[in-house]
Amino acid sequence: MSDVNDCATEEVQGIRLVRVRGEVDLSWSQQLRKSILAALNGGRPVAVDLSQVTYIDSSGIAALVEGFQNARGKSQRFSLVAVSKPVHAVLELARLDRVFPIFATLEDAAK
Amino acid sequence: MSTPVALRPAATGLARIGPEEIGILADFSHAFAASLDVGETLRRAVVQIAEHMNAEAAAVFLLDPVEGDIVCRACAGPVDVVGLRVQQGRGIVGRAIAENRVQMVRDTSCDPDYIGDQRGFHTRSILCAPLDTAEGAIGALQVLNKRDGALFDNHDANVLRLLAVPTALALNNSRLTRELVEQNRIKREFQLARQMQKTLLPARRRDYPVTALNLPAREISGDFYDYFELPDGRIAFCVGDVAGKGMDAALLMVRASSCLRWVGKDGTPPGDWLAKVNRELCETVTRGMFVCAVAGYYDPRTSMLEIANAGFPPLLLRRADESMRELQADGPPLGILDQISYASQRLALAGGSLYAFSDGVTDVRDGERRPIGVEGVRALIDRVSGLSPRARVRAIVGHLRKMSLADDTTLMLIADDAAPSRYLGGLAGSSDPENLRLVRRKVAELVLELGFDEDQRQRIVLAVDEAVANVIRHAYGGCCDGRVELSAWLDTDAVRFELRDYAQPVDPNRIRPRDLSECRPGGLGVNLIDTVMDRWQFRHPEEGAGNLLTMIKRLP
Incomplete structure (x- = not known):
């Protein structure tokens, strides 16, 4: 059900994968931010799976930007995976679609 | 010594x-x-x-x-x-x-x-x-x-x-x-005079049958326009052009416009209205100065117009069937001969528009330095016919500005098609982020039948959501029990959102999009609103506390 907002982190193929689902807005984007920053702890590559995100606002985008900048500061890999159409539309609007490394699948991100 | x-x-x-x-x-x-x-x-x-x-x-x-x-x-x-x-x-x-x-x-x-x-x-x-x-x-x-x-x-x-x-x-x-001090002093005086003149022009009104615009050739203008409602529901209007464009013309403009307003308040038929003002000006005006003017009434309930024209360029009536008619002046300018009568003309606007323009408009030079004349104005009117009245006036002035303007330029449009805005719907609630989801559902529903495609609808939903989130985060500082009101209106050619809060007033100058080329979290909301909407304005409401954000998206 798309009504459920959730993010969970797991290890897949040596990558810390943050799976996000639902509508990311101001009401819980702080949670996403904390999950991403926590996943970055430990130095592993981090990927954020956005395939189940049906909506994202600028506070959600800000959480992704902060994760990206944090990783870059530590030369850590950070990518977005399986970006859903609504998320991609917002990234484009904010002209961030070329800033993030974006991969269609986790396998691509792991290469 | x-x-x-x-x-x-x-x-x-x-x-x-x-x-x-x-x-x-x-x-x-x-x-x-x-x-x-x-x-x-x-x-x-x-x-x-x-x-x-x-x-x-x-x-x-x-x-x-x-x-x-x-x-x-x-x-x-x-x-x-x-x-x-x-x-x-x-x-x-x-x-x-x-x-x-x-x-x-x-x-x-x-x-x-x-x-x-x-x-x-x-x-x-x-x-x-x-x-x-x-x-x-x-x-x-x-x-x-x-x-x-x-x-x-x-x-x-x-x-x-x-x-x-x-x-x-x-x-x-x-x-x-x-000399510099003196020049600055004179410049300041002219600026004050211009400000003073501007206050004589009526305030622009949204979705009003009468729309007008004045572009002075110098700091001050010899042109003027005015409109106001009579107790019987008719709208009285006048446009004028004082010969010359210096300080003398500007001063006579003040006198002529107040005379016209004074007489027009009585609902005197337009011909008698102009004759009366003419007698008054003849008594007092310096020889060699005169005023070209149009005066009349428009009844929005019946779309009937009653007008008289004293030496002003011909008025152009563009009918609903797109045909055009010129209405010539029926008397000399005001302030020359004191015993002059002017004829009133009656006509129905019936879905059409009436354009009045000072000779500054017909005298605008085209690429070959020839005045565009009434023909040129007709062509411009045809070009902008699909737009809302306000947009038409702005588009015509925009075209004129691209050519060379030499004189004071004034344009008035009386339109029968200025449909009032229709309330689409809205919602009010507390400044709790949990309510954002409801806001998005509501906005998606409101814009569903307006002809936008799905991508456009999603963008509009995003922009409004960002606006509400900004109110919650910045105006109320994250406090969940502030009041937020959102309403949507359908104007002639656009959907308009009004977002009202009752928080401490925020300085409108602080609300502006940031440079997107620098990659950093935060501050993106205004950018998204700015990108998605055709126009937006953040201001303090006329009544009560708080802030008011208006966002306008043109219909496809």
């Missing part, structure tokens, strides 16, 4: 400029540079010049551009000649200025240009150097009668020429400063 005492012997026969001249030159330049009062410095300077040149008297003469003659501004010597006036070109001083060359007269009795002794002072010899500037000589420095019966020589002439340089420079600087 005390007789100057020679501090040093005359330097006769010295063929070069010595250290003493350099010293006095330095003193001079310094005194002028350090002085805020050129007049006072000048008075001290002539005393020094007389002393240094070992002359009985010295004086500074300046051209007086107002009187057109030459006047003595400072002098040193036994006789005070300050204020003495000499015709331009006359006297030795006149000759020095006219020729812009040093004049040396060793014996005045042999020089036909010598005017004669002044106030009992016998002048034997004169040395006179022009005060030269980039715009030519502005005056002259003069010394009279070398002491002890000696004669002025070439060295003296060189020294005087040398001293004339810093003197001219200082006088010129002070004149330029005065």
Whole structure:
């Protein structure tokens, strides 16, 4: 059900994968931010799976930007995976679609 | 004035400029540079010049551009000649200025240009150097009668020429400063006059049948327009153009517009309305000045128009079927002949529009420098026909601006198609982020049937959601119990969202999109709103506390 907002982190193929689902807005984007920053702890590559995100606002985008900048500061890999159409539309609007490394699948991100 | 005492012997026969001249030159330049009062410095300077040149008297003469003659501004010597006036070109001083060359007269009795002794002072010899500037000589420095019966020589002439340089420079600087101050003062006055004139124009009203715009050619305008409602529901309107475009025209504009407003308040038929104002203006207006004007009433309930035209360019009626009709003036301009009657014309707007424009519009020059004329205006009106009335006026003025505007330009449009905005819906609630989901559902529902495609609808939902999130985060600082109201309106060609909060007023200047080229979290919301919406405005509402954000998205 798309009504459920959730993010969970797991290890897949040596990558810390943050799976996000639902509508990311101001009401819980702080949670996403904390999950991403926590996943970055430990130095592993981090990927954020956005395939189940049906909506994202600028506070959600800000959480992704902060994760990206944090990783870059530590030369850590950070990518977005399986970006859903609504998320991609917002990234484009904010002209961030070329800033993030974006991969269609986790396998691509792991290469 | 005390007789100057020679501090040093005359330097006769010295063929070069010595250290003493350099010293006095330095003193001079310094005194002028350090002085805020050129007049006072000048008075001290002539005393020094007389002393240094070992002359009985010295004086500074300046051209007086107002009187057109030459006047003595400072002098040193036994006789005070300050204020003495000499015709331009006359006297030795006149000759020095006219020729812009040093004049040396060793014996005045042999020089036909010598005017004669002044106030009992016998002048034997004169040395006179022009005060030269980039715009030519502005005056002259003069010394009279070398002491002890000696004669002025070439060295003296060189020294005087040398001293004339810093003197001219200082006088010129002070004149330029005065002119600049005066120019700034006049500019400020004109700005105030313009502001004052603007307040005479009626406030723009949303979705009102009458729309108008005035572009002054200079700071102030000779054009005017006005509209107001009568108790019976009709709208009275007038447009006028005063001959000329200077301050006189602007002042007459004030008089003519208040006369027209005063008479129009009575609901007098347009022909009689203009005749009455004409009689009044004929009594008071300076000969040679006149006012072209249109006055009339529009009844929005019946779309009936009643108008009269005094020397104004033809009005253009564009009917609903897109055909066009010109309505010529039926009398001469106001303020020329006092016993004139004007005919009222009645016509139905019936879904059409009436355009009134001052001759500044028809006189606009096209690419070949030819006035576009009424034909050109007709073509412009056809070009913009698909737009809302307000957008039409703006688009026409936009086209005119691309050509060359020379005169005051005024355009009025009375349109029968200014449909009032329709309330689409809205919601109100607390500033809890949990409510954002409801906001998105509501906005998606409101814009569903307006012709936007899915992508556009999602973008609109995003922009409104960002706006509400900004209210929650910034206006209420994250506090969840503030009140937020959102309403959506359908205007003629756009959907309009109004977002109201009751938080502390936020400075509208702080709300602006940031540079997207720098990658950083935060501050993106306004950018998204700015990108998605065609227009938005953040302001303090007219009534009550809080902030009001208006966002407009044109229909596809």
